[in-house]
Amino acid sequence: MTIELAPIPEHGRSGPVRLTRETRAALVTAAGERLVIHATADPDVVTIGATSWVGALAVPGLVVRVMPKVSVTNFFAMLGAGVSPDAFDHEHVTWSDTDELIDGVAYFAIRLIDSATMRGLVHGYVPREERMRTIRGRLLVEEFARRPWSAAEPQCRFDDFTADIVENQLFRCTLQAMLSWPQLAPHVRREALRVLGRFDGVADTPATKHAAALPITRLNEHYEDAMRLSRLVLQAMSLSHEAGDQQANSLMVDMDDLFQRWIAQELDLRLAPEMRIERDEDVWLDEGRALTMAPDLVVRRGSDVVLVGDAKYSMGADGYVASRDYLELVAYTTAMGLPTGLLVHCNSDRAPESEIVIRNAGTRILCRPIRLDGSYAAVCRSLDALADLVRELADAPGEFEVPALIRARR
Incomplete structure (x- = not known):
């Protein structure tokens, strides 16, 4: 018998659920940082707390689903971060709030792989x-x-x-991973099997082989969107815990990480070619270059850093950005010699101040929301306004050249 809990909202908590000892042990082992298992006075009863991870996790005897607080339509827009507008047809990938999230993610990935390979596999x-x-x-x-x-x-x-090259091995691995989800909807499973038949003769490979991004060339550039989403799906399905006959499967996405990457890629798209957004950079905090920090957003114009920022999806319990988020930005701006820092945050019932000034330093911290509980068109307007603000701040006087304070992350 398998218990199917009602979907838990992101950062929410389930009611009491009675589990066998085997199911509870498998759940505790598989949950990791994705879920929090709370004990009760009854050793066979637990409650399950959701974190910033959304999606589903299945262990023998139990299926746990976590729904994002943002609308499912906007979740797919975030999931498609970096996917070209032609490939991400907003109307075609919309998945309703009542549909199974895992099926929607799988169908989106299958559709991109199908579109990329329908004219034949790259050799x-x-x-x-x-x-x-x-x-x-x-x-x-x-x-x-x-x-x-x-x-x-x-x-x-x-x-x-x-055709047995890394790009096609990535697609085959992704399709097989999605097919391993035991409760995949029949029509999505049929689509996955149809597209998988196209990869006969391509070797089976472990998901760990495809962690790094592949270089984009003239030959595989039409694969780029599908490869980007395939890597994300494999990361989300990387959990495969086996202990004897105990098997766990998951497809879960960390909304904190997804929001950061999405904001960076959307801004990069809007600011190019004048400016670019860097994420994989460390910033030296001290003169001795012993301590480093990693801002979410480093805005460059040519070789000059003109703005630094952070993107925070999760808000404090009271709706305010946590003090540590401000402190991180103060450290970034001070170390990089910048007068202003930008904090991009997500939905909040009680939004923080739009601007604060740090005592005895004069550093400004600007807070701007990107609300994800509205329409997709409203989200796009907010991103456009955010890009305009970045341009305005980049043109303001007072910026310094600081490339020596930054090193590429290895």
């Missing part, structure tokens, strides 16, 4: 070493000398022009 040259009856490529003479009795099938090294 590339892959180095091979095989024993062959006829010489192909380079004969490995040293191997031939060590094993002369195998002269009938000498070892050869050659480049094979094949």
